[in-house]
Amino acid sequence: MFAExxxxxxxxxxxMQGFAxxxxxxxxxLMALGLAIIFGQMGVINMAHGEFMILGAYTTYLIxxxxxxxxxxIYSSYFFIAMIVAFFVTGALGAFVEWAMIRHLYHRxxxxxLATWGLSLIMxxxxxxxxxxxxxxxxxxxxxxxxxxxxxxxxxxxxGLFVMGLxxxxxVGVALMMQxxxxxxxxxxxxxxxxxxxxxxxxxxxxxxxxxxLGCGIAGVAGSAFTMIGSTGPTSGQLYIVDTFxxxxxxxxxxxxGTVASAFTISQAQSTMEFFLSGSMAKVLTLLVVVGILxxxxxxxxxxxxxR
Amino acid sequence: xxxxAAFIGKNQYSHMIILALLLLxxxxxxxxxxxxxxxxxxxxxxxxALGLVLCWGxxxxxxxxxxxxxxxxxxxxxxxxxxxxxxxxxTAIQSTPGIPDFMDWNQLTALPWFWEPFHSFTFTVFAxxxxxxxxxxxxxxxxxxxxxxxxxxxxxxQAVAAIMTILIIGQQGYTGGVNGITDLRTLHGWxxxxxxxxYILYYVNALLLFLCLFVAAFVIKSKLGRLLVAMRxxxxxxxxxxxxxxxxxxxxFCLAAAISAIGGAMFTLQVGFxxxxxxxxxxxxEMVIFCALxxxxxxxxxxxxxxxxxxAKTSFSETFPELWLFAMGALFIGVVxxxxxxxxxxxxxxxxxxxxxxxxxxxxxxxxxxxxSEKAPESSDEPMTSEERKHA
Amino acid sequence: MLESTKSIPAKDFxxxxxxxxxxxxxxxxxxxxxxxxxxxxxxVIIGPNGAGKTTVLDLICGRTKATEGSIKFxxxxxxxxxxxxxxxxxxxxxxxxxSIYEDLTVxxxxxxxxxxxxxxxxxxxxxxxxxxxxxxxxxxxMIFLGDKxxxxxxxxxxxxxxxxxIGMLLIQDPELLMLDEPVAGMSVSExxxxxxxxxxxxxxxxxxxxxxxxxxxxDIADRVTVLHQGKVLSEGSMDRVQSDPKVIExxxxx
Numbered sequence: 045m046f047a048e049x050x051x052x053x054x055x056x057x058x059x060m061q062g063f064a065x066x067x068x069x070x071x072x073x074l075m076a077l078g079l080a081i082i083f084g085q086m087g088v089i090n091m092a093h094g095e096f097m098i099l100g101a102y103t104t105y106l107i108x109x110x111x112x113x114x115x116x117x118i119y120s121s122y123f124f125i126a127m128i129v130a131f132f133v134t135g136a137l138g139a140f141v142e143w144a145m146i147r148h149l150y151h152r153x154x155x156x157x158l159a160t161w162g163l164s165l166i167m168x169x170x171x172x173x174x175x176x177x178x179x180x181x182x183x184x185x186x187x188x189x190x191x192x193x194x195x196x197x198x199x200x201x202x203x204g205l206f207v208m209g210l211x212x213x214x215x216v217g218v219a220l221m222m223q224x225x226x227x228x229x230x231x232x233x234x235x236x237x238x239x240x241x242x243x244x245x246x247x248x249x250x251x252x253x254x255x256x257x258l259g260c261g262i263a264g265v266a267g268s269a270f271t272m273i274g275s276t277g278p279t280s281g282q283l284y285i286v287d288t289f290x291x292x293x294x295x296x297x298x299x300x301x302g303t304v305a306s307a308f309t310i311s312q313a314q315s316t317m318e319f320f321l322s323g324s325m326a327k328v329l330t331l332l333v334v335v336g337i338l339x340x341x342x343x344x345x346x347x348x349x350x351x352r
Numbered sequence: 353x354x355x356x357a358a359f360i361g362k363n364q365y366s367h368m369i370i371l372a373l374l375l376l377x378x379x380x381x382x383x384x385x386x387x388x389x390x391x392x393x394x395x396x397x398x399x400x401a402l403g404l405v406l407c408w409g410x411x412x413x414x415x416x417x418x419x420x421x422x423x424x425x426x427x428x429x430x431x432x433x434x435x436x437x438x439x440x441x442x443t444a445i446q447s448t449p450g451i452p453d454f455m456d457w458n459q460l461t462a463l464p465w466f467w468e469p470f471h472s473f474t475f476t477v478f479a480x481x482x483x484x485x486x487x488x489x490x491x492x493x494x495x496x497x498x499x500x501x502x503x504x505x506x507x508x509x510q511a512v513a514a515i516m517t518i519l520i521i522g523q524q525g526y527t528g529g530v531n532g533i534t535d536l537r538t539l540h541g542w543x544x545x546x547x548x549x550x551y552i553l554y555y556v557n558a559l560l561l562f563l564c565l566f567v568a569a570f571v572i573k574s575k576l577g578r579l580l581v582a583m584r585x586x587x588x589x590x591x592x593x594x595x596x597x598x599x600x601x602x603x604x605f606c607l608a609a610a611i612s613a614i615g616g617a618m619f620t621l622q623v624g625f626x627x628x629x630x631x632x633x634x635x636x637x638e639m640v641i642f643c644a645l646x647x648x649x650x651x652x653x654x655x656x657x658x659x660x661x662x663x664a665k666t667s668f669s670e671t672f673p674e675l676w677l678f679a680m681g682a683l684f685i686g687v688v689x690x691x692x693x694x695x696x697x698x699x700x701x702x703x704x705x706x707x708x709x710x711x712x713x714x715x716x717x718x719x720x721x722x723x724x725s726e727k728a729p730e731s732s733d734e735p736m737t738s739e740e741r742k743h744a
Numbered sequence: 745m746l747e748s749t750k751s752i753p754a755k756d757f758x759x760x761x762x763x764x765x766x767x768x769x770x771x772x773x774x775x776x777x778x779x780x781x782x783x784x785x786x787x788v789i790i791g792p793n794g795a796g797k798t799t800v801l802d803l804i805c806g807r808t809k810a811t812e813g814s815i816k817f818x819x820x821x822x823x824x825x826x827x828x829x830x831x832x833x834x835x836x837x838x839x840x841x842x843s844i845y846e847d848l849t850v851x852x853x854x855x856x857x858x859x860x861x862x863x864x865x866x867x868x869x870x871x872x873x874x875x876x877x878x879x880x881x882x883x884x885x886m887i888f889l890g891d892k893x894x895x896x897x898x899x900x901x902x903x904x905x906x907x908x909x910i911g912m913l914l915i916q917d918p919e920l921l922m923l924d925e926p927v928a929g930m931s932v933s934e935x936x937x938x939x940x941x942x943x944x945x946x947x948x949x950x951x952x953x954x955x956x957x958x959x960x961x962x963d964i965a966d967r968v969t970v971l972h973q974g975k976v977l978s979e980g981s982m983d984r985v986q987s988d989p990k991v992i993e994x995x996x997x998x
Contacts, residue, residue, distance in 0.1 A: 089503050148689060153503050154414045155688045158644065161637055162684025169677035286514045286633065289507045324522030331515045335508060339494040342504060575861055575870035582845040582856055589843040589909075592805060593857045594831035594916065595867075603864045 065315030074266030094281025100267025138260025296344030399615025403608030409648035417509030419636035425613025458525030488609030532627025647696025764813035791971035836918035842905035
């Protein structure tokens with residue numbers, strides 16, 4: 045399959061596809077981070093995670109419209125406001141969902157999966173009713189338009205670069221928070237030994253709620269970033285949910301580093317293959333390999349051997 | 353008659369007869385053939401729901417990819433029917449006559465090798481059951497031997513459903529792509545599109561469903577059924593009682609897959625096509641709610657749940673299509689949170705004591721039995737003797 | 745003393761564990777452990793928390809895979825077998841917390857443990873015949889639950905649940921019975937009954953018990969093995985172990 049390309053062309057192809065893979069990687073990481081926190085730390089499968097992300101995207105869309113209508117002068121900075129609002133809107137909804145639904149189902153993980161699926165259907169239909177079935181997009185501020193030409197064959201779009209930078213910042217932020225912050229420590233304490241954590245005075249219910257809200261909030265930020273590189277429709281979130289779950293499981297559910305590494309592997313594999321095979325076959329192959337590896341190593345790639 | 357009752361358990365017996373009356377007498381007499389055909393279509397989903405009762409309700413294995421097995425069964429049947437519909441005479445206008453039309457549109461010039469055996473009806477009948485069962489076996493061996501279960505298994509099956517859909521849509525020259533395999537006409541020269549054929553197929557379908565219900569009831573009543581319940585609670589204890597837990601999980605998962613596949617094949621026969629829209633993630637998880645609404649531990653509940661959800665879906669879609677997803681979402685949340693044992697649970701809790709009281713007033717000797725209950729024989733006031741126990 | 749036992753060929757023992765090591769990410773929960781159990785012996789393993797007692801049982805019954813070493817049961821290597829194969833070989837294991845099927849009746853609990861129809865087809869076509877019923881009733885009488893056969897197991901008291909689990913093992917007639925804290929949470933009279941039960945059921949088998957209750961240990965043990973940090977610290981009769989200065993230092997002295 046490589047025969048018809050010259051070496052220079054191949055390099056460029058790999059570079060371009062590699063970059064396309066990096067954008068996919070950013071989407072995976074942003075979505076998977078929230079999921080890894082909720083699934084890895086709490087053992088809850090949130091099938092509505094994609095819809096939480098899309099909520100962030102719609103929030104960003106609304107705020108960009110507000111800026112365009114009322115504050116056109118500072119339109120170029122709408123994104124930062126939108127991101128913060130998206131975080132709090134989705135986080136608040138997450139806290140509510142945890143209170144109303146998830147906390148009653150902690151001992152029934154499979155049922156949580158079904159209930160959150162129901163939630164995802166409701167959210168999708170809500171988006172369709174409010175925003176219509178058609179996809180919406182935001183107008184990018186000027187500074188995100190255009191691309192940087194690296195060589196005469198390789199061009200890198202600025203919005204993609206920005207999203208990638210954002211991904212790195214958010215990932216580092218989340219990692220620091222889980223390692224250093226009070227909430228992060230409390231969360232890990234609750235995960236390791238719930239009765240003990242409760243005994244030393246940690247309000248485990250509050251920690252659960254905050255953790256879930258945090259995971260959803262990060263999904264909202266992911267949605268915000270998502271608007272930079274794609275348009276938003278009611279079912280955009282669902283498209284990514286299975287891939288993201290595979291990313292999280294593949295990486296070893298409890299490890300953020302594993303999540304990032306597995307997102308990188310999967311996205312790069314998929315986008316590189318996409319150039320040579322059809323898009324659908326690339327996806328089939330990637331998923332097959334991931335499922336195959338998971339069958340050999342069900343605990344994921346980055347987990348330690350622990351006592352049962 | 354008593355032998356049948358002993359075979360599947362007295363509890364199920366009277367309820368089975370009521371369902372039989374409904375499906376075999378009441379509905380065919382009261383509905384026109386269009387509606388009856390629709391019921392027949394719904395009943396094919398009930399096979400999947402029944403399989404889910406076995407593997408999810410009893411085995412504790414939630415598969416979010418049952419549509420794959422339904423689809424595989426359906427596609428096997430569709431391939432046979434399509435080949436019959438694509439005789440060289442029927443397809444004379446194609447550039448390659450004698451192959452299915454969608455292959456011709458995709459510039460295929462010969463029948464792919466895996467289509468060849470589907471010229472034989474006998475092969476097809478075996479394939480309908482064996483292809484999905486073997487596929488399920490491969491997944492199950494890989495996962496259960498390595499002790500993958502719970503939510504991980506659910507996610508993997510979901511990924512399998514995704515892979516299957518993408519594959520079918522992507523390989524349209526071999527599979528008919530997103531439209532599926534359509535325009536199916538005859539089975540051994542017998543036109544399956546006429547009203548008479550639809551009546552006959554409805555009855556074949558209903559009888560097959562009862563056959564599967566009997567098999568399921570037998571499995572649940574056997575020691576294997578109790579082992580599944582035991583495994584769901586104390587997998588380690590079962591293992592340390594000398595049972596190979598993975599073998600039981602593999603068995604029940606394959607059985608569920610085979611039952612779903614029969615439904616898929618009957619779907620193809622009654623509706624006249626098969627497409628990837630029954631294979632993917634969304635239809636697969638939708639079938640879980642049929643089972644959950646009926647009651648995950650009730651094989652008859654699976655049938656009622658399927659009929660109810662689909663009836664609701666059809667009436668909603670006719671009047672307020674935009675409300676359907678809200679209703680469906682609410683159903684998922686409501687059933688899981690408020691009625692984890694579904695309609696069967698509600699029936700047992702509220703209807704049965706009332707029926708019991710009613711029958712006691714009438715002094716009738718036998719009280720209506722339990723629709724489906726995971727608890728095996730209720731303890732009577734007096735201890736059973738060894739002799740009684742043997743027949744319990 | 746350990747050196748002297750090592751020279752005896754393994755086949756004289758029901759169970760011979762040699763050089764057993766398991767490491768969890770570098771932490772050696774069991775470290776080069778050797779242990780020999782004779783026929784019809786009641787061996788009690790004691791030791792402070794984290795000494796690796798439960799891990800040893802986990803290793804023998806296949807729940808945890810050993811990193812190194814061998815476990816021979818009647819000359820058969822167990823480290824390569826699956827849990828259910830180890831059970832078939834004749835090893836029974838009771839867990840620390842009563843592990844029974846609470847949704848089923850006492851009778852069904854015992855019936856499911858009856859060693860027949862243990863593969864898929866056998867289970868599918870298993871019939872409850874007179875032999876099964878008789879055996880279940882016999883065992884139930886032995887574990888003081890003869891009049892509770894039709895009771896749902898979740899209604900039993902904690903002590904009765906422990907007995908039921910012991911009964912579920914007895915019905916399989918294992919040659920080696922491993923019990924993890926069988927009297928934990930039992931009343932004084934229940935303890936006495938359990939000690940009697942153990943004395944009775946060990947007539948034709950070996951028993952490996954983990955226990956903290958020293959009075960109970962003294963009542964039942966033929967020999968005692970003291971574990972400390974994954975290694976054997978001392979071994980011998982109760983009196984001898986109790987007077988061993990090493991043991992007093994790490995365990996009994998506290």
